[in-house]
Amino acid sequence: xxxKESAENYLETILILSKKTGSVRSIDVANEMNFTKASISxxxxxxxxDEYINMDADGxxxxxxxxxxxxxxxxxxxxxxxxxxxxxxxxxxTAYEDSCKIEHDLSQESFERIKEYYEKHI
Numbered sequence: 001x002x003x004k005e006s007a008e009n010y011l012e013t014i015l016i017l018s019k020k021t022g023s024v025r026s027i028d029v030a031n032e033m034n035f036t037k038a039s040i041s042x043x044x045x046x047x048x049x050d051e052y053i054n055m056d057a058d059g060x061x062x063x064x065x066x067x068x069x070x071x072x073x074x075x076x077x078x079x080x081x082x083x084x085x086x087x088x089x090x091x092x093x094t095a096y097e098d099s100c101k102i103e104h105d106l107s108q109e110s111f112e113r114i115k116e117y118y119e120k121h122i
Contacts, residue, residue: 003050005104008074009033010043011052014061015071024061077103077111080118087122 013032017024030040044061047053052067063071078099085095106114 011067011071012074014063015075025059074103080115084118
């Protein structure tokens with residue numbers, strides 16, 4: 001199932017924050033992404049409705065299995081593409097910015113071939 005790029009970014013951010021801090025609230029996502037609390041609240045509502053996240057009574061956000069699968073896929077793409085760009089001589093800052101753009105549009109087939117190449121040659 002294809003979801004919007006913005007939803008992928010929210011899920012990836014939730015995954016990263018949960019690894020860093022252990023628990024995530026909407027305000028943490030807003031601060032990390034430099035978005036307003038209101039826009040994050042709307043996005044979290046949609047992610048809950050689509051069953052990508054759960055939110056408990058205290059406002060703690062957790063990824064569902066479905067959400068975690070997408071977040072992990074996007075995060076893996078982001079990291080690997082950035083590593084390859086850095087290995088090619090791109091600055092770290094530019095590599096991570098560009099990998100964020102590339103990760104959403106790259107087909108699974110192309111990503112798998114890039115991953116295989118990276119594992120064999122870099």
